Amino acid sequence: MGDMHEDAEPGGAMSKSPATREFARRERPLSPHLTIYRPPITMTMSIIHRITGGALYFGTLLVAVWLMAAASSQATFDWVNWAFGTWLGRLILFGYTWALMHHMLGGVRHLVWDTGAGLEKHTASKIAWATLVGSVLLTLLIWIAGYMARGA
Amino acid sequence: MSGKNNTDMRTPLAKVRGLGSAREGTGHFWRQRLTAIANIPLMLFFVGFLIALNGSGYAEVRAALANPFVALVLALVLISGLIHMRLGMQVIIEDYITSEGLKLATIALNTFFTVAVGVASIFALLKLAFGG
Numbered sequence: 679m680g681d682m683h684e685d686a687e688p689g690g691a692m693s694k695s696p697a698t699r700e701f702a703r704r705e706r707p708l709s710p711h712l713t714i715y716r717p718p719i720t721m722t723m724s725i726i727h728r729i730t731g732g733a734l735y736f737g738t739l740l741v742a743v744w745l746m747a748a749a750s751s752q753a754t755f756d757w758v759n760w761a762f763g764t765w766l767g768r769l770i771l772f773g774y775t776w777a778l779m780h781h782m783l784g785g786v787r788h789l790v791w792d793t794g795a796g797l798e799k800h801t802a803s804k805i806a807w808a809t810l811v812g813s814v815l816l817t818l819l820i821w822i823a824g825y826m827a828r829g830a
Numbered sequence: 831m832s833g834k835n836n837t838d839m840r841t842p843l844a845k846v847r848g849l850g851s852a853r854e855g856t857g858h859f860w861r862q863r864l865t866a867i868a869n870i871p872l873m874l875f876f877v878g879f880l881i882a883l884n885g886s887g888y889a890e891v892r893a894a895l896a897n898p899f900v901a902l903v904l905a906l907v908l909i910s911g912l913i914h915m916r917l918g919m920q921v922i923i924e925d926y927i928t929s930e931g932l933k934l935a936t937i938a939l940n941t942f943f944t945v946a947v948g949v950a951s952i953f954a955l956l957k958l959a960f961g962g
């Protein structure tokens with residue numbers, strides 16, 4: 679693209695007027711201005727809905743492994759239980775909880791949109807923030823409840 | 831599908847049947863919504879079940895999973911969740927993979943993965959329910 683203009687000299691044959699030639703030589707930003715673009719919250723949440731859906735997809739392996747372990751021997755179950763209980767295991771399960779809660783709230787948002795409601799720009803942004811805050815709160819609640827069940 | 835097209839004898843449904851990247855018409859969209867709605871109570875049940883089981887050992891977990899009500903609802907959790915995620919992943923594949931051959935292969939892999947997870951999980955549930 680750029681090399682057409684590289685050796686164009688003032689008054690050369692490349693451009694019809696000096697004004698446009700000067701303009702063409704400068705680096706102009708490309709749409710959608712990736713370096714300065716701040717995605718609206720609705721778009722970020724839309725992308726996260728897809729990412730959490732994909733994470734939940736592969737996370738079903740954890741559910742399958744857990745069920746199979748429970749259906750097999752005590753030793754296998756204890757090993758899987760130990761692995762899920764390590765700090766890395768807990769981090770993954772915590773992330774999985776958040777992914778599920780966020781995807782669920784985002785899914786409800788999609789279902790509401792399917793009825794034609796909640797699509798106005800500012801409403802949509804508010805709902806998007808609500809899904810983010812709601813998903814974090816629900817995840818924390820679930821884990822607090824889980825630790826309380828463990829203590830009881 | 832506009833009102834102007836009065837001479838067209840085909841119904842709107844006939845026109846969308848078999849459309850889309852995987853030639854499925856609107857069935858895909860509809861099943862994704864249906865399973866999404868079903869997933870809400872089902873996943874909440876699953877999460878509640880796991881909270882209740884937190885800290886339990888082998889014997890307790892097996893006893894809980896062997897409860898017929900729990901086993902039945904967990905089977906529904908798995909079936910609805912797996913159908914939903916397979917449809918969802920297919921949309922992702924259709925969006926990003928443009929080569930027809932690779933698209934076909936990944937859509938097939940998507941189904942294999944879903945069936946593998948489903949069969950393994952449901953077999954485990956049945957084994958526990960019927961006294962494995």
Ligand code: HEM
Nearest residue numbers: 709710711712715717720721723724725726727728729925
């Ligand atoms: C002016 C700039 C942009 C416009 C107008 C725009 C518009 C859109 C629209 C209409 C959608 C579909 C929304 C939906 O699926 O509900 C979308 C999705 C998406 N956009 Fe953008 N976009 C822009 C910039 C960007 C940028 C800069 C990125 C990445 C850095 C990006 C990444 C994505 C992704 C990953 C999706 C898919 C989300 C999903 O599947 O739900 N977009 N965009």
Ligand code: HEM
Nearest residue numbers: 728731732734735782785788866869870873915918919921
């Ligand atoms: C908990 C209740 C759930 C609700 C309410 C829900 C809702 C939805 C909805 C409405 C969509 C369509 C989004 C769109 O059209 O862009 C969707 C997509 C998807 N869901 Fe779910 N879902 C739930 C649980 C799950 C689970 C458990 C999984 C995986 C195991 C999952 C995986 C996916 C995937 C992979 C997609 C495709 C994402 C995309 O196309 O961007 N969902 N979900």
